[in-house]
Amino acid sequence: MVHEANRFSTGILKFDKLLEGGFPESSSVLLNGTPGIGKSIFCQQFLYHGVKNNEKCIFLTFDVRPETILNSMARFGWETKDKIVFVDCFSYRIGAQSSSRYAITGLSDLNQLSMIFEDVLGDVGKGRKRIVVDSLSTLLLYSDPELTLKFLKDFIAAATSQKALILMTIEEGIHDEKTMAILNYMTEGLIEMKFDMDKRFLRIMKMRDTATSRTWSEFDITKKGIELV
Ligand SMILES: Nc1ncnc2c1ncn2[C@@H]1O[C@H](COP(=O)(O)OP(=O)(O)OP(=O)(O)O)[C@@H](O)[C@H]1O
Ligand SMILES: [Mg+2]
Structure with a gap:
């Protein structure tokens, strides 16, 4: 298993090699791709690997309830033992009681999300941590885009x-060019995923402290999760 001190390995062996061990510490990475390509599974696999490494793991979920994510992870055999802290940004939308102690009641006021996230960071404490936002597109669609971009910067x-x-x-193709340009400028890494002739491909478009070739690598989703062919 590739494990470098200042890198966050993804748990996807061949992908970690392309990343020189994993994502560089203290950075933010965008995962851009079409619906159904495997973005959420990638995020879940990434967090499961964090749980295995005893790192703190935080999941901001905007599209499904935390239970749905845990069920999906269990299908791959990714047992999280309650180690993932969920910030539930979805249950309020369907009028459901959240199973997480960190839940927002709406997205019209991003201050609430800011405060809850601050609480989570405080409660989780210092040390290496993995934070997943799935999906940023929903956050952008449900709140004022300009305010959201400012919120994201902080x-x-x-x-x-x-x-x-x-x-x-x-989500690929649903945001305007300016929004994508700002997001790209604010983040240190960009991974793209696409279908081509029914096959799945990914590539590293940019990554801080990493030599990237931008070539597409084919991947499969198997019962063990994402694997590069
Ligand atoms: N056990 C499995 N084996 C093979 N393929 C699977 C398995 N579980 C899920 N998939 C595939 O993964 C796809 C869903 O992946 P995922 O939810 O990560 O996509 P996504 O990019 O997050 O999509 P969206 O943009 O809709 O959220 C399914 O469409 C299915 O084809
Ligand atoms: Mg998804």
């Missing part, structure tokens, strides 16, 4: 001032 700064890695998913 959010990324707060999280990466500690030894953290933030992984955020984006």
Whole structure:
């Protein structure tokens, strides 16, 4: 298993090699791709690997309830033993009681999310941490885009001032060019995923402290999760 001190390994062996051991510490990474390509599974695999490494793991979920994520992870055999702290940004939308102690009641006021995230960082404590935002697209669609981008800048700064890695998913093709350009400018890494002739591919478009070739690598989703072919 590849494990470098200042890197966050993804648990996807061949991908970690492309990343020179994993994502560089204290950075934020965008995961951009079409629906159904495997972004959420990638995030879950990444957090499971963090649980295995005894790192702190935080999951901001915008599209499904925490239970749904845990069920999906269990299908791959990724047992998290309650080690993932969920910030539930979804249950309020369906009027459901959240199973997480960290839950928002709406997205019209991003201050609430800021405060809850600050609480989570405080409660989780210092040390290496993995933070997943799935999906950033929903956050952008449900709140004022300009305010959201400003919120994100502070959010990324707060999280990466500690030894953290933030992984955020984006739906390909639904945001305007300016939004994508700002997001790209605010983050240190960009991974793209796409289908081509029914096959799945990913590539590293940019990554701080990493030599990247931008070549597409084919991957499969197997019962063990994402694997590069
Ligand atoms: N055990 C499995 N074996 C093979 N493929 C699977 C398995 N579980 C899920 N998949 C595939 O993974 C796809 C879903 O991946 P995922 O939810 O990560 O996509 P996504 O990029 O997050 O999509 P969205 O943008 O809709 O959220 C499914 O469409 C299915 O094809
Ligand atoms: Mg998804």
